[in-house]
Amino acid sequence: MTWRAHAIVLLLCLSILTGSSQAAKDDAIVVGKTFMAGSTNATLDSTAWSLVSHGIAEKLFTVDEMGEIVPQVASSVQKVSDQVWDVMLKDGYKFSDGTPVTADLVAKALTEMNTLNPSAQSSLGSDLKAEAIDDLTVRIESTQPTHIMDSVLAEWAFPIYYVDDTGFEPTFVFTGPYAVENFVEDDHIDLVPNVHYPGADERQEITLKKFQDGDALAAALELGQVDVAFHLPVDTLADLRKKDDVGIKSFEVGYHYMVFYNLCKNNMADVRVREAIDKAISRNALSQALQGGKGTRSLFPQGTPYFSESLGLGADEDKTGAEELLDEAGWKVSPSGKRTNAQGEELKVKLVAYPHRPGLVIMQPVIQDTLEGLGITVEKVLTGDDWSETQEIIDEGDFDMLMWAQHTLPAGDPGWFLNAFFRGDGGKNMGCFNSTTVQEILDELSTVEDHGARVNATANAQAAILQEVPVSNLVTPAWHIGLSKRMKDYVPWGSDYYVIRADMPITPNQPESKAEAEEPEGTADEPGSN
Numbered sequence: 017m018t019w020r021a022h023a024i025v026l027l028l029c030l031s032i033l034t035g036s037s038q039a040a041k042d043d044a045i046v047v048g049k050t051f052m053a054g055s056t057n058a059t060l061d062s063t064a065w066s067l068v069s070h071g072i073a074e075k076l077f078t079v080d081e082m083g084e085i086v087p088q089v090a091s092s093v094q095k096v097s098d099q100v101w102d103v104m105l106k107d108g109y110k111f112s113d114g115t116p117v118t119a120d121l122v123a124k125a126l127t128e129m130n131t132l133n134p135s136a137q138s139s140l141g142s143d144l145k146a147e148a149i150d151d152l153t154v155r156i157e158s159t160q161p162t163h164i165m166d167s168v169l170a171e172w173a174f175p176i177y178y179v180d181d182t183g184f185e186p187t188f189v190f191t192g193p194y195a196v197e198n199f200v201e202d203d204h205i206d207l208v209p210n211v212h213y214p215g216a217d218e219r220q221e222i223t224l225k226k227f228q229d230g231d232a233l234a235a236a237l238e239l240g241q242v243d244v245a246f247h248l249p250v251d252t253l254a255d256l257r258k259k260d261d262v263g264i265k266s267f268e269v270g271y272h273y274m275v276f277y278n279l280c281k282n283n284m285a286d287v288r289v290r291e292a293i294d295k296a297i298s299r300n301a302l303s304q305a306l307q308g309g310k311g312t313r314s315l316f317p318q319g320t321p322y323f324s325e326s327l328g329l330g331a332d333e334d335k336t337g338a339e340e341l342l343d344e345a346g347w348k349v350s351p352s353g354k355r356t357n358a359q360g361e362e363l364k365v366k367l368v369a370y371p372h373r374p375g376l377v378i379m380q381p382v383i384q385d386t387l388e389g390l391g392i393t394v395e396k397v398l399t400g401d402d403w404s405e406t407q408e409i410i411d412e413g414d415f416d417m418l419m420w421a422q423h424t425l426p427a428g429d430p431g432w433f434l435n436a437f438f439r440g441d442g443g444k445n446m447g448c449f450n451s452t453t454v455q456e457i458l459d460e461l462s463t464v465e466d467h468g469a470r471v472n473a474t475a476n477a478q479a480a481i482l483q484e485v486p487v488s489n490l491v492t493p494a495w496h497i498g499l500s501k502r503m504k505d506y507v508p509w510g511s512d513y514y515v516i517r518a519d520m521p522i523t524p525n526q527p528e529s530k531a532e533a534e535e536p537e538g539t540a541d542e543p544g545s546n
């Protein structure tokens with residue numbers, strides 16, 4: 017019996033034992049995910065992030081399919097001064113129990129999140145003051161200035177909710193297209209259309225079901241127990257494609273794959289060495305190994321306003337250029353085939369990856385091959401499941417190259433990623449990068465408010481960063497989701513930030529045709545097809 021058959025049998029046994037197949041309502045659309053909110057208490061950890069992804073919670077602003085920041089519960093925001101902003105709310109907006117969304121309740125939610133959740137403090141500081149200045153206007157006063165309040169309010173850490181304490185126990189109530197009917201911790205959530213949300217009549221009931229991992233999800237999809245499987249390991253796709261009633265869609269996600277160089281290490285301090293490695297890496301080979309995604313040097317994905325066309329992929333796999341740079345930097349090929357300097361020391365690279373993003377694990381040996389092909393000695397380190405092991409390596413700067421996956425536009429604006437990773441004192445700067453030139457451009461970017469000007473300033477920042485090669489961006493990865501026939505028109509976007517949405521389509525069963533999945537152009541996710 018194959019591992020997958022094991023998984024299927026196990027799943028069958030489990031559903032018989034627990035009766036969990038009956039837990040889902042007969043007609044409900046079943047959305048399978050590998051993560052689920054731990055509760056509806058939006059103030060805890062990253063619960064608000066999950067609730068937004070589940071279609072339960074909304075924010076004042078959000079990021080749309082095109083990567084643009086757009087109003088959601090708010091209608092607009094206006095700057096009063098550097099640290100004071102007025103947010104205007106949509107008129108007539110309601111919570112899922114019919115309670116009107118008022119400036120008072122919004123102010124309370126913002127203040128409470130800022131007090132209780134550190135993620136709601138990173139952009140505005142702690143001690144945020146929010147108060148209603150009329151029914152539909154909230155005045156926000158922050159301890160840190162910002163020039164992009166709409167993006168800040170699009171961060172997941174600012175969900176809009178109120179706590180109804182009239183019942184037996186306090187209940188969190190939200191404004192999203194779906195409301196929680198039944199919450200079974202660590203197993204499933206029954207969702208019903210929020211009747212106070214436009215278009216409620218066209219919406220179906222949904223059961224959000226949590227799966228232990230992508231393989232269990234694929235097995236359930238194969239058995240017809242899931243309508244939207246979000247998301248699937250690449251090695252399950254070939255089998256699933258053989259099924260008539262399953263469609264697979266692939267889409268590019270914001271979690272970019274990249275590799276950071278440690279400029280504190282002697283061998284990495286010379287920009288020519290970093291540039292040589294950057295030149296030699298074949299992004300095409302990486303996306304082939306990943307069976308999907310798109311190689312790129314741009315720090316932001318295509319299809320967002322911040323994708324830098326000019327950086328694009330550029331020359332892929334320029335081995336000769338790389339060899340010339342290494343020669344120039346004094347790392348010559350010795351008779352043994354290894355690159356050594358004048359003192360006879362080998363050029364060594366400790367290449368670290370972590371397992372939590374499987375794509376990194378797949379790419380690591382490909383990059384190792386490239387480095388060895390240049391005569392570089394590679395020490396490959398794959399850390400364990402316990403994140404503290406990776407954190408220790410980062411804290412101690414014990415790497416030359418660190419492979420990394422990062423959502424670079426979590427709230428639609430590039431400022432957070434650029435500042436955190438590329439400022440000398442940035443909170444996520446792991447490789448000792450400290451450039452006055454880049455910092456000046458980032459300072460400039462932080463004062464720019466106009467959208468078009470931000471796009472330009474970001475392009476400048478990217479070009480300046482890539483000139484000094486503190487990082488090699490590698491691939492915009494693609495994820496694969498499985499769809500049943502009635503959900504064949506579902507369009508995934510926004511990585512896993514917005515899985516269940518107001519626009520969930522539903523297609524009546526059409527027994528004669530296989531669920532058709534359109535693959536975004538340029539996304540080769542068929543194993544072996546490239």
Ligand SMILES: *[C@@H]1O[C@H](CO)[C@@H](O)[C@H](O)[C@H]1NC(C)=O
Pocket residue numbers: 057058059060132179186187
């Ligand atoms: C939600 O969690 C916070 C801690 O962040 C806690 O103080 C509060 O009592 C919880 N609220 C409810 C209604 O359970």
Ligand SMILES: *[C@@H]1O[C@H](CO)[C@@H](O)[C@H](O)[C@H]1NC(C)=O
Pocket residue numbers: 440441450452
């Ligand atoms: C970055 O370099 C400047 C000098 O150019 C120095 O004053 C500063 O302390 C450095 N920052 C970090 C975090 O290393």
Ligand SMILES: *[C@@H]1O[C@H](CO)[C@@H](O)[C@H](O)[C@H]1NC(C)=O
Pocket residue numbers: 466467468469472
């Ligand atoms: C952005 O840059 C382009 C090309 O340099 C220029 O034509 C355009 O006016 C700039 N846009 C803004 C809003 O600054």
